[in-house]
Amino acid sequence: MTIGLNAYLVIGALLFSAGVVAVLSRRNAVAVLIGIELMLNAANVNLVAFDRFVSGGIGGQVFTLFVLAIAAAEAAVALAIILNVFDAHDRIDVDRVNSLKG
């Protein structure tokens, strides 16, 4: 049995769903962030798979590297915010974040 494009797309879809579930259901701000990163990685898996099976260049793999760098920057900003919230409140509960938003 050969592993084709569909297998990778299914993996991507599963990763994406796992990310969505984490964003929607987890209360911990770091867990929500990990969910976002999972969604981005699902997009990366798609890009690499499309590149390998359909277009045949290396463009998709190069883009994935760019996306990884962007995701790192995003995570850095998110963690900086979370640390600042933690300094102020000693907890990083998303529910409390929302309740204070008014």
Next chain:
Amino acid sequence: MDASLPALVVVVPMLAAILTALAGRWWRRHAWPVALLATAFAAAGSLRILWRAVHEGVVLYRMGGWPVPTGIPYRIDLLNGIVLAMVACVSFLSVLWMRESVKREIRQAGQASYYAVVLLFTTGFLGITITGDVFNLYVFLEIASITSYVLVAMGRRREGLFAGYQYLILGSIGATFVLIGIGHLYMATGSLAMTDIAARLSGALVDHPSVVHTSFAFITVGLAIKMALFPLHSWQPGAYTYAPSSASLLMAATATKVAAYAFYRFAFTVFGTHYVTARLPQVMDGIMVMAAAAMVVGPLFAVRQDNLKRMLAYSSVGQIGYVVLGAALVNASAMTGSIAHFWNHAASKGALFAVVGIVVLRSGSPHIDNLRGLGRRAPWTAAAMTVAALSLVGVPLTGGFVTKYYLALGTLETGRGVLLAFILLSSLLTAVYMWRCLQRVWFADPDLEPAVTREAPWTMRVATLTFGAACLVFGVFAWIPVDIASAAARALLGEN
């Protein structure tokens, strides 16, 4: 110099950002002049590019001289010429405006980095606007988004952190959707240059129709989050309310409209008018419903707010409806109104947020009661606010009227006259909340001591009055924006 201007307009603010971040550690006072010079260059350059686009039709710049499908092209036609000029001029005026406000609201050690983030923010939005490559657009979208999260979180009050975090979560989801859409588009066509994708799309629609549809769906939803289109607007009021005043000004006048521009670009240049009208008309109908709902719901929430920043944020939720409605109607007149609204809304919302920033600087809080007596103590500021409020409502001889006139024309031409009711209701509600402000500005009880006791510093006053004057110029000399906008709309729809 003239030939490489499209690249310089983006590169100069980016280099200036690095310069302010590095040099600002030691020469903190030089951060503002550097930011001002860089944005002034971007503003002058973008006006020059718009001038060339008006006369030459399309300005094309190839990064590194690579041919189009291989390298990244910067491609400026009338549509992004308009948006580019808007972003660059708003950034310049905002930076001019923000010196005193930043001194007050950002702690001293962070001021130089604040200007660096502002410059990167400008770079990001200029890049989204100018590029002709979809992946490049995504990268600039992320630069712009990440810097806006930082700007929001730099607010002094701790609510800014929470608002920044909420914005980060929703914004990242939106960007991820756009990325997945671009990935599918790449799969279906094997290309990333916008014009190249457009040329290959008809073939792709035969081979992989569902991939193209999936791509359009993901990109549309992602950009709808980014432009805070009702009902995906929940990040926006918090972000605009708790960000520092200067960041609210900058973001409210540019951010969501640039996402709306990206939607125009994808829908009409990349996917093409034929695709959105003949293959998937339901999507545009759905977006029309969302835009119409936004036009009414935004002002409806705004009426009840006592915090001026939050009121204006909900007002922006409504105003983005006007920008999107023209795209959803796929009609030259309506689109002329919407494209002209890029400028009109930037001018009116810029002026209003500038005035609110002055109120915050002088009185310490954006509560609506702090507007009382503004007309007596700060007549110039109050005048700018009045003109901007009239433009937001859509009174004749202001820019807002031009938008609404052409949008109304478009609804009648497409036989969707029921949308006229939404436009009227939206204007009426806008008049209600703007009247709440103007009544305090001009007709407050003279016995009450005004909260703002003196005029703003001259930098703020010049910028605020320029925003206010722009509302009048776009209304009185309406042919300037309308001629360019209608040529842009006809070019997008392929009519000539």
